[in-house]
Amino acid sequence: MLESYQLDAGSAVSTMAHAELQCSSQPSISVTRRQSILFVTSEISDYIKAGGLGEVSAALPRALRHHYDVRILIPGYRQVLSQIGAVEEVARLSASYGIPACSLGRAMTRDGLIVYVLLCPELYDRDGSPYVDSFGVDWCDNDIRFARLGLAAADIASGNGDPLWRADLLHLNDWPSGLASAYLAWRGQRIPTILTIHNLAYQGNFERSRLSHLGIPDAAFHIEGVEFYGKVSFLKAGIYYSSHITTVSSTYAQEITRPEFGCGLDGLLRARAEEGRLDGIINGIDESWDPSTDPYLVSRFSAENCRGKRANAESVRRSFGLALNTGPLFAVVSRLVHQKGVDLAISAAETIVSQGGQIAFIGQGEPRFEAELQALAGRHPGSIGVKIGYDEGDARRMYAGSDFLLMPSRFEPCGLSQMYAQRFGSLPIAHRTGGLADTIEDGVNGFLFGEPSLNRFKDAIKRGLDTFRSRSRLIAMRRAAMKRPHGWDRSASRYQEVYERACHAAFA
Structure with a gap:
């Protein structure tokens, strides 16, 4: 055990008694009491997001707060502090090893969700995203930045954060918070921890030389610990030390136990599945994704009356420099x-254009794909439009105005875009993998293809084009897509079950 984490006997007994009272005194935590949950995340769309984690971090705690006292912990990035409003300092968290001291601030979202913010300008007061600088390069101190997040989460769960509140259970998300469960384990504290894997490909791997800076005991640098092919893996630490693992679809939960999707962690994940400690829970989308009320749309519509889609399609065509026509x-x-x-979408573009279709692309990423898309648009003026970057209004109007969403992901843990598209009456054409397989019913509310190859993708596109030519079938599929359950209620109930199991198992 790390020397700086030694607890005196009285505090250790007090901590254990508190946790046992919270977790064991009632047979059903979700019905009979409001347990305290700390949701630990590196992004939340209220203030900053780099991907789907930000959306989930905003929606899931809100879906759970009817049953729990849910609070969020997030680093105090420059973008967060510029938007969050008044922040009250409630604690000072001391330095440990190479991890600097910081203040713990408490703030509140507009709808009353309490957010704890780590106030540490030397780590978080920067331009760029949560993970990379403005040039897309990883911050060289990401290990320290997110070890600070994990250590703070462990401190709050241990009663060393807000003096008026402590967490009974930690809900961790992806590698940036993975060390929290490890810090608790090295302290000898049996506080339940849930780790949700949103994308196994991002693991937070760092050099072995960083062990002492991160406060990781030498004994933990082992295959039964944080060691991963000679490096320190934050994600593996979270998987190894957490009470329970979830991921964001049932299909992806099965896929990651196999070598082709397991990113080198399939053996450990297979063991967790065999122990009954790995579950797949599909994400939902929040209530703002409603075409009858969305303020970004130029014309609103519903499943019963989709005529407003045409006005949104015309808006998209004008915005992306496409010819005004009535094709798909x-x-x-x-x-x-x-x-x-993206390479498959680029290669399939000729097929779509040759059949009278048009494509609007929006996004950013690898420079080679950005350049290829610009060149593609140059070869097909009026038929292909491209915007490099991201704009929420553009994206929502694209979902609302398009007939089809192309989503040929090679793997997709959950995916939110296909659900946004369905809710707005755009039929996704997607690879049968992960959450895409769990949310799209082939030929009913979208189209699936079974192999991530150009030929199989084109076959699915042709099926979509055939459907477009059959007005009655197109309308029926649109309605089925829009009426598919997309909310968080069912998923939140599944998380309640996982919380209860993890809590009881921690003190069995």
């Missing part, structure tokens, strides 16, 4: 990276 409109709203199958 395809959309791509995506990070421009290999995982998302």
Whole structure:
């Protein structure tokens, strides 16, 4: 055990008694009491997001707060502090090893969700995203930046944060918070921890030389610990030490236990699945994704009356420099990276254009894909439009105005874009993988293809084009897509079950 984490006997007994009272005194935590949950995340769309984690971090705690006292912990990035409003300092967290001291601030969202913010300008007061600088390069001190997040989460759970509140359970998300469960384990504290894997490909791997800076005991640098092919892995630490693992779709939970999707962690994840400690819970989308009320749309509509889609399609065509016509409109709203199958979408564009279709692309990512898309638009003026970057209004109007969303991801843990598209009456054409397989019913509310190859993708596109030519079938599929359950209620209930199991198992 790390020397600086030694607890005196009285505090250790007090901590354990508190946790046992919270977790064990009632047979059903979700019904009979409001347990305290700390949701630890590196992004939240209220203030800053780099991907789907930001959306989930905003929506899931809100879905859970009817049953729990849920609070969020996030680093105090420059973008967060510029938007969050008044922040009250409630604690000072001391330095440990190479991890600097920081203040713990408490603030509140407009709808009353309490957010704890780590106030540490030397780590977080920077331009760029949560993970990279303005040039897209990883911050060289990301290990320290996110070890600070994990250590703070462990401190709050241990009763060393807000003096008026402590967490009974930590809900961790992806590698940036993965060390929290490890710090608790090294302290000998049995506080339940849930780790949700949103994308296994991002692991937070750092050099072994960083062990002492991060406060990781030498004994933990082992295959039964944080060691991963000679490096320190924050994600592996979270998987190894957490009470329970979830990921964001049932299909992805199965896929990551196999070598082709497991990113080197399939053996450990297979063991967790065999122990009953790995679950797949599909994400939902929040209530703002409603075409009958969305303020970004130029014309609103519903499943019963989709006539407003035409006005949104015309808006998209004008915005992307496309010719105004009544042919099928395809959309791509995506990070421009290999995982998302952007190369397949580029290669399939000729087929779409030759059949009278148009494509609007929006996103940013790898420079080679950005350049290829610009060249593609140059070869097909009026038929293909491209915007490098991201704009929320553009994206929502694209979902609302398009007939089809192209989503040929090679792997997709959950995916939100296909659900946004369905809710707005755009039929996704997607690879049968991960959450895409769990949310799209082939031929009913979208189209799936079984192999991430150009030929199989083109076959699915042709099926979509055939459907477009059959007005009655197109309308029926649109309605089915729009009426598919998209909310968080069912997923929140699944998380309640996981919380209860983890809590009881911690003190069995």
